[in-house]
Amino acid sequence: MEYNTTRDKLLISEYGRNVQNMIRMIAAIDEREKRTKLAHALVSVLAAMHPEVRDHNDLRHKLWDHLYIMSEFTLDVDCPFPIPPKPEQVAIPNHVAYSQSPILLRPYGKNMERIIQTVCEMEEGEEKESLIRTIGNTLKKMYLNWNRDSVNDALIHEHLSLLSNGMLKMKDEDRLHSTNDLLKTNRPPANKKAAFKKEYPKDFNAKKRNNNGKNRRKS
16 A cells, blocks of 8 residues: 555645646657657646636746646657746845834834824924824724723823823813713624614614515515
8 A cells, every 4th residue: 555655745634646647758758759748738738727826827837837747848849828837936025124123102002103193293283283293182982992890091191191202182172972972882783784784774764664665565
């Protein structure tokens, strides 16, 4: 009995061992013309095995590349496409390092820090004050995603000052949204039907009446 552990390694497992053996058999044939004819026939068979993508422009190019790979580049035939490079000939791309810039407060992330820095550079005015209030409520909402317990507004004011290096401060009369209201917006709807009913009650009731009418006509 022959076990897979004693057989040659499958170079592209999706084709199976029989296809790999056929390719090696074709590569071992002496006559170049016969090798080419059989290689073209095998590519046509492999293309027929994937009818969902057989009209794809790059399919046959991909199949010819795989033939060379599974033959370990010993296949010598008249190929309609350029021969793919061997693995040792492919240049290894340079490693792309992750940006590891420190995050001051993890509940808010780096993007919120960038937004706050952009607002710090804006000219004083009503638009900037409106953005500061929006940022304050957003910070509170994001903090509640991190910690579901009630959060003190004074803590959000402190975090806003820390993230902006003391350049952004909310006015005393500016009030943040209540914790209960923010938790309601953070909570996902039970299902799409409930969300649609809540946002468009008139449309929901009209749709319900239409469906009831259709059911009565069918019955």
